[in-house]
Amino acid sequence: MNKVILLNKRPVGKPTADDFKFIEEETPVTQEGQVLLKTLYVSVDPYLRGRMSSAKSYTPPFELNKPIQSGIIAEVIESKNPNFKVGDFVSAIMGWKELQVSDGKNLLRVDGSAAPLSVYLGILGMTGLTAYLGLTEIGKPKAGETLVVSGAAGAVGSVVGQIGKILGCRVIGLAGSDEKTTMLTSKFGYDAAINYKTTTDVQAAIANAAPNGVDIYFDNVGGSISDAVLANVNQLARVPVCGAISVYNETEVPMGPRIQTTLVKNSILMQGFVVSNYVAKFPEAIKQLTSWLQEGKLTYTETIVNGFDHIPQAFLDLFEGKNEGKMIVKI
Amino acid sequence: MNKVILLNKRPVGKPTADDFKFIEEETPVTQEGQVLLKTLYVSVDPYLRGRMSSAKSYTPPFELNKPIQSGIIAEVIESKNPNFKVGDFVSAIMGWKELQVSDGKNLLRVDGSAAPLSVYLGILGMTGLTAYLGLTEIGKPKAGETLVVSGAAGAVGSVVGQIGKILGCRVIGLAGSDEKTTMLTSKFGYDAAINYKTTTDVQAAIANAAPNGVDIYFDNVGGSISDAVLANVNQLARVPVCGAISVYNETEVPMGPRIQTTLVKNSILMQGFVVSNYVAKFPEAIKQLTSWLQEGKLTYTETIVNGFDHIPQAFLDLFEGKNEGKMIVKI
Numbered sequence: 001m002n003k004v005i006l007l008n009k010r011p012v013g014k015p016t017a018d019d020f021k022f023i024e025e026e027t028p029v030t031q032e033g034q035v036l037l038k039t040l041y042v043s044v045d046p047y048l049r050g051r052m053s054s055a056k057s058y059t060p061p062f063e064l065n066k067p068i069q070s071g072i073i074a075e076v077i078e079s080k081n082p083n084f085k086v087g088d089f090v091s092a093i094m095g096w097k098e099l100q101v102s103d104g105k106n107l108l109r110v111d112g113s114a115a116p117l118s119v120y121l122g123i124l125g126m127t128g129l130t131a132y133l134g135l136t137e138i139g140k141p142k143a144g145e146t147l148v149v150s151g152a153a154g155a156v157g158s159v160v161g162q163i164g165k166i167l168g169c170r171v172i173g174l175a176g177s178d179e180k181t182t183m184l185t186s187k188f189g190y191d192a193a194i195n196y197k198t199t200t201d202v203q204a205a206i207a208n209a210a211p212n213g214v215d216i217y218f219d220n221v222g223g224s225i226s227d228a229v230l231a232n233v234n235q236l237a238r239v240p241v242c243g244a245i246s247v248y249n250e251t252e253v254p255m256g257p258r259i260q261t262t263l264v265k266n267s268i269l270m271q272g273f274v275v276s277n278y279v280a281k282f283p284e285a286i287k288q289l290t291s292w293l294q295e296g297k298l299t300y301t302e303t304i305v306n307g308f309d310h311i312p313q314a315f316l317d318l319f320e321g322k323n324e325g326k327m328i329v330k331i
Numbered sequence: 332m333n334k335v336i337l338l339n340k341r342p343v344g345k346p347t348a349d350d351f352k353f354i355e356e357e358t359p360v361t362q363e364g365q366v367l368l369k370t371l372y373v374s375v376d377p378y379l380r381g382r383m384s385s386a387k388s389y390t391p392p393f394e395l396n397k398p399i400q401s402g403i404i405a406e407v408i409e410s411k412n413p414n415f416k417v418g419d420f421v422s423a424i425m426g427w428k429e430l431q432v433s434d435g436k437n438l439l440r441v442d443g444s445a446a447p448l449s450v451y452l453g454i455l456g457m458t459g460l461t462a463y464l465g466l467t468e469i470g471k472p473k474a475g476e477t478l479v480v481s482g483a484a485g486a487v488g489s490v491v492g493q494i495g496k497i498l499g500c501r502v503i504g505l506a507g508s509d510e511k512t513t514m515l516t517s518k519f520g521y522d523a524a525i526n527y528k529t530t531t532d533v534q535a536a537i538a539n540a541a542p543n544g545v546d547i548y549f550d551n552v553g554g555s556i557s558d559a560v561l562a563n564v565n566q567l568a569r570v571p572v573c574g575a576i577s578v579y580n581e582t583e584v585p586m587g588p589r590i591q592t593t594l595v596k597n598s599i600l601m602q603g604f605v606v607s608n609y610v611a612k613f614p615e616a617i618k619q620l621t622s623w624l625q626e627g628k629l630t631y632t633e634t635i636v637n638g639f640d641h642i643p644q645a646f647l648d649l650f651e652g653k654n655e656g657k658m659i660v661k662i
Contacts, residue, residue, distance in 0.1 A: 050596065222591035235389060236608070244591040256589040260553035260575040263603030265381065265389060270601045272594030277567070 002027045003308055005096040007062045011052055013251045014319060019052065020068070020312040027099060034101045036078035039308070040089075042096060042329040043071035043121040044315040045155075046245045047274075059274075067095030071126055073110065073117050074100075084109075091120050096311055098331065115293070122326035123159055123300045126275055128289045130242060131159035133278040138240035138271045139216040143168025146210045148229050149190075151220030153180035153301075155326035156242060158188050160218045162298050165189045169216070172209045174202070174225055176321050183324065187299060202228040213237075221246045223254065230262055239270040245319070301325030333358045334639055336427035338393045342383055344582045345650060350383065351399070351643040358430060365432045367409035370639070371420075373427060373660040374402035374452040375646040376486075377576045378605075389605050398426030402457055404441065404448050405431075415440075422451050427642055429662065446624070453657035454490055454631045459620045460613060461573060461606040462490035468609055469571035469602045470547040474499025477541045479560050480521075482551030484511035484632075486657035487573060489519050491549045493629050496520045500547070503540045505533070505556055507652050514655065518630060533559040544568075552577045554585065561593055570601040576650070632656030 001024040008021035030036045048070055051062045062068055076088040081104045084090070090107040094100060110120040122128065134156075141147060147164040151157040152173025161184065164171040173184040173193040181193035192209040199205045206214070206229055213234035219226050222244030230239075247254040263270065278285075292298040303323040305314040311329045318327055332355040339352035361367045379401055382393045393399055407419040412435045415421070421438040425431060441451040453459065465487075472478060478495040482488040483504025492515065495502040504515040504524040512524035523540040530536045537545065537560055544565035550557050553575030561570075578585040594601065609616075623629040634654040636645040642660045649658055 055596070219591065222589060226591065241591050241594045244589075244595060247589060247592060253588045255586050257584045258553060258575075258578060258587040259590070260550065260557065260572050260603070261578060263572045263601065264575060264605070265386070266603065267389060267605060267608055268603050270594065272591070272597065272599050274595070274598055277598055 001025065003098045004067050005311060006065050007052060007068055009064065010054055010061075011049070015049060015052060015316060017312055017316065021065075022309070028101045030078050030080050030101055032080050034103055035076045035081050035084045035107075037074035037090065037094070037100050037102055038077045039072055039074050039094075039096075039098055039100070039331050041073040041118050041121055042308075042311055042331065043126070044311065044318060044327050044329060045070060045126075046243055046318050048315065049319075067097060069093050069095050071121050073120055089117055091125065098308055114290075118302055118304065118326075118328050118330070119293075119300070121328055122155060122302060123293060123298060124286060124289055127155045127326055128159055129278075129282060129285050130275040131156045132163055132285045132289055133275060133281055134240040134242050134273055135160050135163055135216075135218060137278055137281070138269070138273060139218060139238050141167045141169050141216055144170075145215035146170045146172065146212055146234075147216040147218065148172045148174065148206060148210065148214050148232075149218045149220070150174045150225050150229065151243070151245060152184055152188075152190065152193065153324060154220060155323070157218070157220050158184075158301060158325050159298070161188050161190050163292075164216075164218075165191075166292065166297055170210070170212075172206065172214075174206075174221075174229075180321075180324065183301070187301070196225050196228075203231045206232045216240075218242065219244075223247055224256065227257055230259060230268075233262070233266055233268055235266050237266060237268045239268060241270060241272040303327045305329045307331070332356070333431075334429045335398050336642055337396050338383060338399055340395065341385060342380070346380060346383060346647060348643055348647065352396075353640070359432045361409050361411050361432055363411050365434055366407045366412050366415045366438075368405035368421065368425070368431050368433055369408045370403055370405050370425075370427075370429055370431070370662050372404040372449050372452055373639075373642055373662065374457070375642065375649060375658050375660060376401060376457075377574055377649050379646060380650075389607070398428060400424050400426050402452050404451055420448055422456065429639055445621075449633055449635065449657075449659050449661070450624075450631070452659055453486060453633060454624060454629060455617060455620055457606055458486045458657055459490055460609075460616050462487045463494055463616045463620055464606055464609040464612055465571040465573050465604055466491050466494055466547075466549060468612070469600070469604060470549060470569050472498045472500050472547055475501075476546035477501045477503065477543055477565075478547040478549065479503045479505065479537060479541065479545050479563075480549045480551070481505045481556050481560065482574070482576060483515055483519075483521065483524065484655060485551060486654070488549070488551050489515070489632060489656050490629070492519050492521050494623075495547075495549075496522075497623065497628055501541070501543075503537065503545075505537075505552075505560075511652075511655065514632070518632070527556050527559075534562045537563045547571075549573060550575075554578055555587065558588055561590060561599075564593070564597055564599055566597050568597060568599045570599060572601060572603040634658045636660045638662070 147169040153175040184190040184193035223246030484506040515521040515524035554577030
């Protein structure tokens with residue numbers, strides 16, 4: 001029998017274990033042209049919260065009583081498709097299942113000898129691409145500029161800061177614990193880090209850490225942290241809006257200061273994005289990231305949780321900030 | 332004696348007549364290299380509200396007890412500068428004075444025979460440039476897309492809509508009276524117009540007028556009108572943020588729904604701008620606007636108020652929506 005995790009109900013506010021349902025189904029049978037895949041690593045990501053709701057978005061909502069999907073690294077354990085052989089490792093957005101079949105169309109082959117497999121869900125996967133393309137395509141950093149990153153110790157944020165440093169920026173990170181802020185400066189090369197939970201006046205702390213003002217704000221969190229950063233932006237600042245984890249679980253539309261006046265006064269560009277907007281740039285970006293990784297210019301942190309049964313809890317823990325860097329479940 | 336209008340005090344909330352002070356000074360004497368200018372037309376614009384405050388912005392605040400400045404068309408009535416002769420017409424950002432001297436450096440010569448002089452404060456001046464460059468550089472309209480314009484009957488808005496039509500868009504305007512909405516469809520070629528003051532559910536009205544969703548939202552007003560438009564945007568929509576007249580007079584920071592989630596879900600680009608960001612594109616833009624004007628593809632409305640003493644009241648009337656199109660004071 002094959003374990004599968006379904007969307008049981010759409011969360012109201014913060015997701016809970018009840019929103020997920022475990023079932024067992026017959027082990028799938030491989031048809032001609034298909035491969036049978038064994039799940040090795042599952043990526044859990046804040047953006048999945050959006051797909052659990054019924055609101056229209058850039059990807060369709062998950063269907064009730066159907067498997068949740070996310071980034072997965074799997075091994076080919078049976079192949080009736082000439083493009084794949086048993087023992088190949090592949091990456092794709094797939095269902096939360098121990099085993100599943102695929103026609104191979106959306107599978108990306110990954111090289112387990114070039115880097116640890118889990119890295120293809122992180123710094124050499126969607127996480128790294130999101131950081132690199134959001135920062136370079138929207139943030140357009142120039143050497144000497146000041147970059148502020150919120151959710152800086154998260155999977156994307158920790159990569160954004162390192163790339164900002166490689167490109168010559170002064171980089172300031174916002175995170176929610178002293179452990180995280182210490183890691184930002186000691187491990188990821190941030191010039192300064194602010195614990196927004198223990199700092200009374202975050203706006204003043206940013207002003208202090210960014211004496212020349214903020215040229216780029218890579219926003220992973222939204223909410224009042226972003227208000228504090230936007231109060232410090234320079235003329236012609238750029239704001240890649242990657243996520244808004246601080247408000248994903250709100251049941252009322254979250255209210256905050258209107259930002260149009262700030263945008264006009266400072267000629268600010270603010271752009272929401274998902275990495276799939278930049279598919280054409282993936283090969284070039286992966287090449288650059290791989291090269292930096294091999295040169296030792298990029299490092300990463302993973303929080304690895306073990307066991308298929310723990311996938312939902314690993315996802316829920318994201319909203320408690322329990323991860324450092326990329327949160328991955330190893331099966 | 333020469334009449335001058337000074338900033339008397341910084342407005343709190345909505346500006347009032349008390350914020351301005353009339354004085355008389357000696358008629359200025361022209362030095363070598365200078366010209367003496369007689370003010371003919373004065374532009375009053377919502378953005379001046381920002382310069383009356385002390386907050387830092389893209390242009391420095393007006394100083395207390397110094398002349399207010401705005402776009403002015405003047406005639407050279409005395410010249411000790413070889414580049415200008417008596418009878419020349421010029422345009423510049425200058426003080427609210429009946430007469431003033433200039434060294435000629437920032438004066439742009441305008442041709443009174445090619446178009447009525449007031450037009451160089453409007454459709455062939457900052458207003459037209461703001462509409463054209465904001466729409467084309469940020470909005471990037473493609474034929475077949477849907478464009479929504481707020482403040483659509485205003486100076487900039489009425490031009491934006493017409494350019495949108497020329498470029499093949501479906502164009503929907505938001506304005507605050509039936510007189511204005513009628514003008515939008517009958518005079519400026521808008522496909523649909525919504526009176527936001529008498530429409531109970533503006534969001535639904537926009538959805539109805541934009542069955543394919545909104546691809547570009549040219550925002551002149553901010554506030555709850557913008558909330559209603561943003562609820563209808565398509566994936567990859569562009570939002571040039573030109574102004575926020577609805578909140579310029581608020582004394583508290585205006586609150587509203589946070590928009591980061593909307594930006595991320597729909598990969599929206601939102602960009603505040605001032606026309607001076609695009610100085611390099613002015614010549615090309617003026618050429619295009621002049622050509623459309625001469626071909627009869629563009630029309631415009633002016634509200635002309637007569638008399639130097641009425642400049643402050645004309646400015647105050649902008650916030651009551653008393654203007655149709657460009658508000659100009661003729662001296």
